Amino acid sequence: MMQTWLLPEYIEDILPPEARRIESLRRRLLDLFHVHGYHQVIPPLLEYLPSLLTGTGHDMDLKTFKVVDQLSGRMMGLRADITPQAARIDAHLLNRRGVVRLCYAGSVLHALPDGMMQTREPLQIGAELFGHEGLESDIEIQQLMIKALGETGMNGVHLDIGHVGIFKALIEHGSVSTELEAELFLALQNKDVPALTELVQGLDEITRNAVLQLPQLYGSIEILGQARQHLPDYPEVHEALAELEAVAASLEGMVESIAFDLGELRGYHYHSGVVFAAYLPGQAHAVAKGGRYDEVGSIFGRARPATGFSMDLRVLCSALGPAAAAAGILAPYTEDASLYEKIEALRGQGEVVLVDLPGHENSQDELNCDRRLVKINEKWLIEKI
Numbered sequence: 001m002m003q004t005w006l007l008p009e010y011i012e013d014i015l016p017p018e019a020r021r022i023e024s025l026r027r028r029l030l031d032l033f034h035v036h037g038y039h040q041v042i043p044p045l046l047e048y049l050p051s052l053l054t055g056t057g058h059d060m061d062l063k064t065f066k067v068v069d070q071l072s073g074r075m076m077g078l079r080a081d082i083t084p085q086a087a088r089i090d091a092h093l094l095n096r097r098g099v100v101r102l103c104y105a106g107s108v109l110h111a112l113p114d115g116m117m118q119t120r121e122p123l124q125i126g127a128e129l130f131g132h133e134g135l136e137s138d139i140e141i142q143q144l145m146i147k148a149l150g151e152t153g154m155n156g157v158h159l160d161i162g163h164v165g166i167f168k169a170l171i172e173h174g175s176v177s178t179e180l181e182a183e184l185f186l187a188l189q190n191k192d193v194p195a196l197t198e199l200v201q202g203l204d205e206i207t208r209n210a211v212l213q214l215p216q217l218y219g220s221i222e223i224l225g226q227a228r229q230h231l232p233d234y235p236e237v238h239e240a241l242a243e244l245e246a247v248a249a250s251l252e253g254m255v256e257s258i259a260f261d262l263g264e265l266r267g268y269h270y271h272s273g274v275v276f277a278a279y280l281p282g283q284a285h286a287v288a289k290g291g292r293y294d295e296v297g298s299i300f301g302r303a304r305p306a307t308g309f310s311m312d313l314r315v316l317c318s319a320l321g322p323a324a325a326a327a328g329i330l331a332p333y334t335e336d337a338s339l340y341e342k343i344e345a346l347r348g349q350g351e352v353v354l355v356d357l358p359g360h361e362n363s364q365d366e367l368n369c370d371r372r373l374v375k376i377n378e379k380w381l382i383e384k385i
Contacts, residue, residue: 126310133305174207328352
């Protein structure tokens with residue numbers, strides 16, 4: 001007999017008190033985005049496939065659940081990322097000429113998990129800035145991300161920063177074929193130096209040596225100086241390195257440490273400039289990531305400059321350890337009007353008050369109350385249990 005209560009692999013319920021903590025963090029983060037001028041949008045979970053995938057690359061296609069619309073016969077997708085939806089809203093619905101700041105929070109679905117112990121239903125929250133192509137907007141977004149991580153109460157944020165423009169410049173100047181570019185990209189993403197060494201054999205000496213340098217260019221600010229020595233004297237490379245230096249200077253004192261990874265090509269077919277990922281102590285995976293993506297909105301009629309970041313509320317809360325429910329106050333069941341007034345006053349102050357319903361017994365562990373209301377001298381007072 002099939003067990004009807006089982007959920008699919010990498011899909012799980014969120015139970016109390018973890019659900020309460022996630023919801024509380026979601027509210028605080030959206031309030032943080034609001035005071036920084038980011039307007040919330042709530043895109044649909046389901047869209048026609050082209051609008052979800054165009055400009056996002058092959059990886060997003062593999063992640064997207066696909067269904068056939070019974071009304072139109074067209075292929076639809078369950079969103080695997082809210083960022084392209086925000087780009088569509090900016091380019092097509094809002095259609096403003098100036099800078100637009102948007103934020104969002106909602107579930108996304110992945111056909112395949114990102115890794116072991118990774119859910120296929122992240123609770124994505126993030127912020128996107130459209131209409132500004134300068135480094136100032138990249139800095140604003142990264143500073144906002146760091147402030148958002150501060151809302152979790154955890155310290156010791158480590159930031160990895162890269163720039164996909166460096167690899168793009170090497171590919172363009174080296175006249176690398178599209179097929180070989182894809183193979184080089186995969187080898188760099190896997191940090192597979194032997195495969196990379198074999199792949200570059202047919203390239204010119206400048207491009208070959210530069211590509212082989214990328215996996216080694218990881219570390220502190222000094223890495224940027226080494227990159228200037230070992231990478232070709234291309235304007236795009238100089239501009240990218242200068243941008244990375246400026247970003248690091250703007251974040252000084254806001255994070256525990258910063259590392260530069262010039263071989264990091266996460267979202268290469270999606271991002272177009274600075275990319276970044278934030279890590280917390282004890283967490284193997286990034287808790288927040290983002291970057292610049294200037295071409296995603298082109299399918300919607302306007303290729304607007306854009307930068308942003310996103311986080312998974314599940315991952316953020318799991319980094320805090322097990323959640324504990326706030327202990328409440330137990331009130332007796334009675335028709336006393338003064339008790340009702342007392343209960344409402346306590347709830348108005350944010351206290352959890354449970355009325356002990358008659359005819360049913362609960363253990364103290366189930367009720368999770370450490371205090372109770374008792375009537376003394378005609379007054380309802382709180383005493384410890």
